Structures are given as C-alpha cells and as structure tokens.
Amino acid sequence: MMPIIQLVRGDITTIHADAIVNAANSSLLGGGGVDGAIHRAGGPAILEACRAIRAKQGSCAAGEAVITTGGKLPARYVIHTVGPVWNGGSKNEEQLLANAYRNSLKLALEHGIKTIAFPNISTGIYHFPKQRAAAIAVETVQQFFAYSTAIEQVLFVCFDEENYNIYQKLLHT
Numbered sequence: 001m002m003p004i005i006q007l008v009r010g011d012i013t014t015i016h017a018d019a020i021v022n023a024a025n026s027s028l029l030g031g032g033g034v035d036g037a038i039h040r041a042g043g044p045a046i047l048e049a050c051r052a053i054r055a056k057q058g059s060c061a062a063g064e065a066v067i068t069t070g071g072k073l074p075a076r077y078v079i080h081t082v083g084p085v086w087n088g089g090s091k092n093e094e095q096l097l098a099n100a101y102r103n104s105l106k107l108a109l110e111h112g113i114k115t116i117a118f119p120n121i122s123t124g125i126y127h128f129p130k131q132r133a134a135a136i137a138v139e140t141v142q143q144f145f146a147y148s149t150a151i152e153q154v155l156f157v158c159f160d161e162e163n164y165n166i167y168q169k170l171l172h173t
C-alpha cells in the first residue's frame, strides 16, 4: 500500500506516532521553539541521550539526524535533525533542508518506524521561507516513498496557521 501523508495543526509533542522529529540545533543540547517544547514535554531522558551522542560523535551538522528515546512523550522515539539557517539561499540551504528530511526518514526506516511526525523544520528561528520549505518537505517525502514504502504514515504537524495554510494548499490541490 502507498504510504499516507497527513496534515495536522497543533503541538507535535502531543502526537502519538512511533517517532516525532525535532528541529534541533547542531549542539543537540536544546534550544527554543519546537526543540524546547520537546525537551520540556519529554523530560530529561532525551537530553541525557543527546549528551551521550554528542560525547561519541560531537555536534550534528545541518542536514544530519540522530535518534533518541522519546522519554515521557507519547512517541517512542525522537529523531533530532538540524535544518539549515536561511542565509538568502546561496549557502545550499535547499539541499540541506531536503537532507534533513531524507536523513530523518532513513533513520526511521532503520529503526522499523511506521509512523513519523515532522514539524516545519527551519521555518521558525532559522527563517527559511515557509512556502519553499513546505515544497521541499513534501517533495522529499514523496521521493522517499518511491524508494521505500516501509514507512506507512508521515504527518506534517503545523504549529502556526501560515504553515498550515501552505501545506493544505500543497497537499490538496
């Protein structure tokens, strides 16, 4: 069966999925926005796991992803990926954003994850233009489905109304 893409408006920390994705920063030590919300809701086990990863492999570059426990979250895992900071578009930002989605999906596949929820990576503090970010997110997920159908459901969780409206248009036209 073809995997399903779904759109949700709300807070990703409440989502019941095998994994939720965190728009982390390269330190992996927490930040504001969705990162802060995930660590607050998931409790200290997530930060502890991030520290252990850092001790082993150092910081996480833009486009890369790592996986930890979901702690107290309804999701079993958190996949932490680092989106690019928008710098006008000449710093390979589009490719790096696609890598963030693709590497998160690859990690999910390796861990037998069937349902995964993404926030709108890089569109907050990192200022990636929302319309372009959404197009890249949807296209990268669809390309991944052409490669593997082992992941059954991908949720795009939009916290802000602007992103929600953009995704609604993209997915329902």
Ligand code: ADP
Residues within 6 Å of the ligand: 010, 011, 012, 013, 023, 024, 032, 033, 034, 035, 037, 083, 119, 120, 121, 122, 123, 124, 125, 126, 127, 157, 158, 159, 160, 163
């Ligand atoms: P980045 O640094 O990658 O831009 P941010 O956390 O600042 O990360 O923003 C990424 C997106 O996450 C933004 O679109 C923001 O509206 C959204 N966001 C913030 N809090 C939450 C949350 N609790 N659940 C889902 N998305 C959230």
